[in-house]
Amino acid sequence: MLRSFRVSNHKSLADLQELRLTRGSAPVAVPVTAVxxxxAAGKSNLVDALGQMRGAVLRSVTGWDPYAGPERAPHLGHTGRLSEFEAVFIAEETPYTYGFRLDAADVAAEWLYSHPRSRKRIVFxxxxxxxxxxxxxxxxxSGITALIPLVRPNALLLSLAGQMYAEALVPAYRWFETMLEVLDGTGDIDSVELRVGSHxxxxxxxxxxxxxxxQTADLGITDLLIAQNDPGYADYLRDLDADIAALGEQTDRAAGSAAYAAQLQLDSGLTAAQLARELTNMRNARDALYTRMVARRGVGLRLVHTGVDPVFTLVEESSATVALLRLLPVLLDALDAGKVLVVDDLGTQLTVEEADRLIQLFQNPETNTRGAQLVYTTGDRALVDRGNGRSARTRAGVWTVRRSDAGTSTLTMS
Incomplete structure (x- = not known):
């Protein structure tokens, strides 16, 4: 769960802005947050800031130039000021606050706090x-001390610790890696086809x-076809899928029953959190194997339409169909895993009714059983207003972004 995100000096978000994804004093997570x-108000810049933070955690050690400053995009009028990012989230049932400040040359500051039983504890x-x-x-x-001399001035300690598996920092690192997904831009045909085929x-x-x-989108599509698995990979994929299904059932039981989790740890030495990590590792291995397989033979995605004999490739489909196929696997994966999904311009190429149907997947407790969260931006007020008639528990939190004459964006709750 993501509770809040704060950013300053990233593109048009010059001054400190905070997006909260909870309501009430509890705080209770809102399943859907609309921006x-x-x-040009700055909606995409907010999504980009979340993507920038996630990318920094995952890539600052291996992806940033070791002889250049941190990758950042400050407001053009404030290039000399620090850029700051901070997220408050729950990882492996423990609340965390993680953030960092970047200047043109180095990581100026970085912090990680945990909040077990609402008590702040400094991790580093x-x-x-x-x-x-x-x-x-x-x-x-925990291995933190051993890593301190190894971290570069222009890289994040959490990034290094996650890759070196320093146990105290792994939950926070893995949250950014596996529980937060940011979807911006339009996506190319090949990546859409790969995601659909894998799903x-x-x-x-x-x-x-x-x-x-x-089919409910009324696009005339009656079936989806993908190529048969390569025989050289088929057995591996079949075994992995069976192991993932069994481990998924075991993980669900451990999460839902303290007695079962205790017995599991007694029998195998694995905690429920470790079991969930292993499940994620197996899913990632499965995705990597599928990607390697289709690199040789292709996904072979074809779409069957009512009353049309030839099947269509994705290149031959309408922009609305491509937009929907880009979203559906990502949305469904987020619901299955209880992820935080951030989507820029959710309604692009879709009707208001179809975009609203996708949003309802997160607002409906029957389809969102794992506490997944959707954050989306839109320029269509009609899409936002559709959420106002729903129950107080599932109604979307709505924020508004406005741009000043000075070229800075301000985020306020509607």
Whole structure:
């Protein structure tokens, strides 16, 4: 769950802006958060900021130029000011606050706090080259101390710790890696086809559900076809899918029953959190294997239409069909895993009715059983207003972005 996101000095978001995804004093997560604004108001910059933060956590060690400054995009009028990013989220049932500040040359500051039982505990605080490890985290055991001399001035400690598997920092790193997905831009045909093919190939249930949603869009599509698995990979994929299904059932039981989780740990030495990590690792391995397979033979995605004999390739489909197929596998994967999904311009190329149907998947407790969250931007007020008649529990939180004459964007709750 993502509780809040704060950013300053990223593109048009010059001053500190905060997006909250909870309501009430509890705080209770809102399943859907809408960000509305006019053209060039800064909606996409907010999504880009979340993507920038996630990318920094995952790529600053391996993807950033070690001889250049951090990758950042400050407001053009404030290039000398620090850029700041901070997220408050729940990973492996523990609340965390993680953030960092970047200047033109280095990581100026970085911090990670945990909040078990609403008590703030310092995991680490970094100011320049100085790193302080919190007293509750035995630094020698967790491996943080060993990593401090290895982190570059222009890279994040959390990025290095996640890749080196420093146990105290793994939950926060893995949240950015596996529980947050940011979808911006339009996506190319090849990547859309790959995501659809991977989703369809995992199970017949996945295929039936995606096809049902596609058919309700009234695009004339009656079936989806993908190429048979390469014989050289088929056995591996079949075994992986069976193991993933079994481990998924075990993970669900451990999450839903404290007694079962305790017995599991007694029998296997694995906690429920470790079991969930292993499930994610297996799903990632499956995706990597499928990607390697289709690199040789192609996905072979074809769409069958009512009353039309030849099947269509994705290149031959309408922009509305491509837009919907780009969204559906990502939305369904987020619902299945309880992810936070951030989508820029959700309604692009879709009717208001169809976009609203997708949003309802997150607002309906029967289709959103794992607490997934959707954050989307739109310039269409009609799409936002459709959520106002729903129950207080599932009604979307609505924010508005406005751009000033000085070229800065301000985020306010509607």
């Amino acid at each position: 509305h604004g006019g053209p 605080e970094r100011e320049g080259e100085a790193v302080r490890v919190g007293p509750m985290f035995e630094a020698a055991r 369809l190939s995992r199970s017949t249930e996945n295929a039936a559900r995606l096809l049902t949603l596609l």
